[in-house]
Amino acid sequence: MTRSTVSGAAAASRSRRSRALGRLIFLGPGLTYLIVLLLIPLALVLSYTLFRRGRFGGVVYEATGENFTRLFDPLYLDVILSSLRLATIATVIALLVGYPTAYLIAMLPRKWKTVALVAIVLPFWTNFLVRIYAWIVLLSGPGLVNSTLGELGLGPFEFLYNQGTIVTGLVYSYLPLMVLPLYAAIEKLDPQLREASANLGARPARTFVSVTLPLTLPGVVTGCLFVFVPSFGNFIIPELLGGGRSIMVGNLIRDQFLKARDWPFGSTLALALIAVLIVLLLLQAWSARRA
Amino acid sequence: MLQITGVSRRFGDVTALADVSLEIRQGEFFALLGPSGCGKTTLLRILAGFESPDSGAVTLDGEDLLGRPAHRRPVNLMFQSYALFPHMTVAKNVAYGLEREKLPKAEVRSRVAEVLEKVGLTSMAGRRPQQLSGGQRQRVALARAIVKRPRLLLLDEPLSALDKKVRAEMQLELKRLQHEVGITFVVVTHDQEEAMSLADRIAVFSAGQVEQVDAPVALYERPRTPFVAGFVGANNLFSGRACSVGLAADGLGVLPGSSDLPDGTPALLAVRPERLRLDGGQNGEGVLKGEVADVSFYGGVSHVSVTVPGRAEPVLAATQGATPIRAGARVSLSWAAGDGVLVPQ
Ligand SMILES: Nc1ncnc2c1ncn2[C@@H]1O[C@H](COP(=O)(O)OP(=O)(O)O)[C@@H](O)[C@H]1O
Numbered sequence: 069m070t071r072s073t074v075s076g077a078a079a080a081s082r083s084r085r086s087r088a089l090g091r092l093i094f095l096g097p098g099l100t101y102l103i104v105l106l107l108i109p110l111a112l113v114l115s116y117t118l119f120r121r122g123r124f125g126g127v128v129y130e131a132t133g134e135n136f137t138r139l140f141d142p143l144y145l146d147v148i149l150s151s152l153r154l155a156t157i158a159t160v161i162a163l164l165v166g167y168p169t170a171y172l173i174a175m176l177p178r179k180w181k182t183v184a185l186v187a188i189v190l191p192f193w194t195n196f197l198v199r200i201y202a203w204i205v206l207l208s209g210p211g212l213v214n215s216t217l218g219e220l221g222l223g224p225f226e227f228l229y230n231q232g233t234i235v236t237g238l239v240y241s242y243l244p245l246m247v248l249p250l251y252a253a254i255e256k257l258d259p260q261l262r263e264a265s266a267n268l269g270a271r272p273a274r275t276f277v278s279v280t281l282p283l284t285l286p287g288v289v290t291g292c293l294f295v296f297v298p299s300f301g302n303f304i305i306p307e308l309l310g311g312g313r314s315i316m317v318g319n320l321i322r323d324q325f326l327k328a329r330d331w332p333f334g335s336t337l338a339l340a341l342i343a344v345l346i347v348l349l350l351l352q353a354w355s356a357r358r359a
Numbered sequence: 360m361l362q363i364t365g366v367s368r369r370f371g372d373v374t375a376l377a378d379v380s381l382e383i384r385q386g387e388f389f390a391l392l393g394p395s396g397c398g399k400t401t402l403l404r405i406l407a408g409f410e411s412p413d414s415g416a417v418t419l420d421g422e423d424l425l426g427r428p429a430h431r432r433p434v435n436l437m438f439q440s441y442a443l444f445p446h447m448t449v450a451k452n453v454a455y456g457l458e459r460e461k462l463p464k465a466e467v468r469s470r471v472a473e474v475l476e477k478v479g480l481t482s483m484a485g486r487r488p489q490q491l492s493g494g495q496r497q498r499v500a501l502a503r504a505i506v507k508r509p510r511l512l513l514l515d516e517p518l519s520a521l522d523k524k525v526r527a528e529m530q531l532e533l534k535r536l537q538h539e540v541g542i543t544f545v546v547v548t549h550d551q552e553e554a555m556s557l558a559d560r561i562a563v564f565s566a567g568q569v570e571q572v573d574a575p576v577a578l579y580e581r582p583r584t585p586f587v588a589g590f591v592g593a594n595n596l597f598s599g600r601a602c603s604v605g606l607a608a609d610g611l612g613v614l615p616g617s618s619d620l621p622d623g624t625p626a627l628l629a630v631r632p633e634r635l636r637l638d639g640g641q642n643g644e645g646v647l648k649g650e651v652a653d654v655s656f657y658g659g660v661s662h663v664s665v666t667v668p669g670r671a672e673p674v675l676a677a678t679q680g681a682t683p684i685r686a687g688a689r690v691s692l693s694w695a696a697g698d699g700v701l702v703p704q
């Protein structure tokens with residue numbers, strides 16, 4: 069009697085141990101990857117924020133808080149704020165363009181849906197840099213758009229190297245990331261809910277505001293996050309389409325590391341960027357839980 | 360009041376509705392009865408405005424209905440899956456239709472309270488649909504549809520998602536409610552007992568066509584097509600040709616029945632199991648003789664199935680209560696001529 073309970077307990081603990089082992093085997097590769105390639109470098113970079121810069125890059129291990137006070141220097145604060153602004157504008161435009169697109173795709177007959185979705189992700193098959201260069205070719209002084217307008221007796225216009233071009237580039241690059249989660253949310257919505265709304269006397273606009281939009285809100289939040297996050301920290305698009313000035317925080321960080329050789333301050337800027345994104349992710353998690 | 364004239368609808372090569380004409384009267388409880396896939400939902404969707412027919416006309420109180428968009432029709436639909444708004448409370452769901460009419464807030468509130476009271480959900484007003492049982496959801500859906508006081512209420516298989524007991528309760532409740540609110544109800548069902556117990560009149564559908572429109576008793580006692588004879592209630596069907604005293608059945612001789620069909624018309628003779636008289640022993644002068652294959656006891660009634668030489672399917676007879684007859688017994692079967700209904704084939 070006693071023996072059997074004891075051996076039962078032993079068997080239970082053995083099976084618990086083997087289950088833990090099984091978990092470790094599956095988690096192992098992913099965990100190793102995260103620790104070696106993400107957490108350790110991240111911890112290193114974050115630790116730099118507390119020290120002084122070395123003369124030719126690197127850090128001098130002398131504790132200081134001045135990196136953080138520098139963040140609030142209007143010079144840098146402006147860059148952070150303008151990054152926020154550009155990323156927000158790009159996100160809003162992507163939402164305004166992406167929602168109707170996703171809606172239309174969700175309403176297509178099944179076989180056309182697949183075609184449309186493939187078309188949406190098609191740009192990802194080409195290298196990102198090449199696609200951004202293509203915009204330069206299109207929009208530059210003697211580029212395709214200006215020469216076409218020239219034929220009509222207009223222009224030439226200076227399309228490139230301003231904030232509008234950056235927003236255009238961001239929207240263009242990340243629009244698919246807006247459309248896909250929106251499509252998933254709209255597609256999942258029971259079409260009978262829309263019919264029920266109409267049946268109860270709601271005009272189509274009212275049905276959209278009261279039924280479709282609230283029920284696809286998780287998709288909206290996810291899509292906005294997918295566009296905002298890579299836009300906010302982007303440095304390639306502002307570099308190529310924005311004329312290379314440090315307009316966005318991504319460029320600033322890159323410049324701190326590569327040009328100014330101020331690793332500690334670059335790290336501090338990176339920390340600020342991560343902090344903003346974490347706050348957004350928490351907001352998203354909170355809104356998803358409420359839905 | 361509602362006039363449906365020659366409505367047809369095809370989906371690819373499926374004919375969902377073929378030239379359907381119906382007239383539904385003011386204040387009536389009307390049932391559309393038919394097997395799954397026969398086009399009942401399609402007809403309701405046409406009435407509600409989510410689908411348009413390929414041809415035909417629909418008028419409500421003499422006014423064309425098909426030309427109006429769905430949100431401007433005085434017709435409410437209770438969906439088969441209820442389609443309650445998951446992000447709104449019960450009270451918000453019910454208020455939704457009234458808010459669209461731009462009624463004063465106080466009136467919306469009092470009408471919602473009144474209708475929730477009527478369906479017995481006052482205490483659930485603050486809950487979300489996910490927090491309700493199937494029967495409660497069904498009542499919310501009903502409340503949401505009747506609170507608008509529509510001219511016409513369409514119900515698509517309103518009870519099919521409920522279990523048997525709740526279903527019987529809800530049938531009574533539906534009927535009581537229809538009396539109280541005085542709205543014309545059109546209820547769709549594939550359950551013939553449900554249609555019989557609820558409706559003032561029933562239209563039987565088969566493959567997109569209206570087979571027969573009649574009151575439940577008339578439908579049961581005088582089926583006019585073979586489909587109706589087979590679909591509505593249990594029936595023993597014999598095929599053959601009409602003759603002056605009934606039916607000259609294939610391989611069984613002359614069976615008694617009443618008809619006004621010309622002699623020689625190919626026809627079915629339908630006899631209800633409960634109209635069959637069973638006599639034990641060989642000596643009975645029954646119409647048909649056979650051997651009992653099986654007896655099943657259902658409490659109130661017993662079903663006796665009898666194999667009759669010359670006929671493939673057994674003949675089914677129903678008797679009141681338990682029966683002394685056992686499987687293997689020789690019996691004779693008879694019925695009055697008035698209980699044999701002839702249906703042209
Ligand atoms: N939107 C649609 N597209 C294609 N076929 C449909 C559509 N709606 C209904 N059908 C077909 O029409 C027939 C009737 O359907 P329905 O009206 O839903 O039947 P019921 O409600 O009587 O079960 C079925 O064969 C169904 O497959």
Ligand SMILES: [Mg+2]
Pocket residue numbers: 396399400439515516
């Ligand atoms: Mg149906």
